[in-house]
Amino acid sequence: MTYNQLTDLTGWDIEKIVPEFRSSFVKLIGDGSSTIFWHDPWLTEQPLKTVYKRLYHMKKNSRATVMDRISWSDLQQPTFLWDWSRTPTGRTREDLDNLTNRLSLYVKSDRSDDTWIWKSSNKGSFCTKTVARVINENVNIHTNSSRYVTLRNNFVPLKVEVFIWRLIRGRLPVRVELDKRGIDLNSVRCPLCDDDVETLDHAFIFCKYAMDVWERVYKWWGFNGVAN
Structure with missing residues (x-):
């Protein structure tokens, strides 16, 4: 599942109440085959196309995966496989140096597949009960209203x-x-x-x-x- 598909499923009206809800979902990289390098949030909270706009406009393939761009050795040392439309210079070169430094420090997962994790959960798994609690807390803080409280009433089916x-x-x-x-x-x-x-x-x-x-x-x- 891609990041765009995930957002389509969940919907982002919730961000009016919980502003950081979108950035709470990140990809944990395994082999990198199902994570879009520029479009999915995996290295930073925002997609790399947002963080490194100048570099994004210089790429050839916007749908390349992490596997297409990085090869990790057994010692977790990355090799970068870029496809720039022209050689980065000036500020774009500075952006590339910053990006490669971040990538060099990234430790990928031992799992074979890429996995979505939810940072708001201690176990990394999405939980509707936790979402309901967070929504209720934010509604009470910002509106002082219980109109949209979502907590379950165990006495009602x-x-x-x-x-x-x-x-x-x-x-x-x-x-x-x-x-x-x-x-x-x-x-x-x-x-x-x-x-x-x-x-x-x-x-x-x-x-x-x-x-x-x-x-x-x-x-x-x-x-x-x-x-x-």
Whole structure:
């Protein structure tokens, strides 16, 4: 999996809450065959194309892997295999010297394959529980709000928690929401009562069938009923 594919999977809206989330993923180099030398973050927190912009514009093959650019001996001594479009001089030469110094100090993994690691975890493995904790801590620090708290409530089944989260965020497929997303429907009116358009509020509160369910729930709890 490439760095771009990883970012596509995870999405980066989380960086609005946890700014260093992107840089917490790095590649641990094995043979270097599945790590893009310039595009994946492996030597530095940012991809090398960002850190060494002048050198990046002088390369011939932007998709070359670490294996294509570096050969390590049994003593961990690297040999560099560059493919510059022209000989680096001046500031680009200084950048190249800085890069080779960093590469000379890099100790590659004993593993045969390249591996993604997550620096926020002691074991290097991605953990949703840890992500939830970090998000909650940052939300509380920056917003003093518990609106988007993600901690599990062990007294509520997971599928119920997910359903409530989707309801709060407007992610349930009522007809108005489907219409907003370009789904072609014959009508956006409530398919149960046909008294109004099917919004989330209507489907879960104001529809007469929803009201009937709430009436039964209130009676079960010992309340007087649903106010009209």
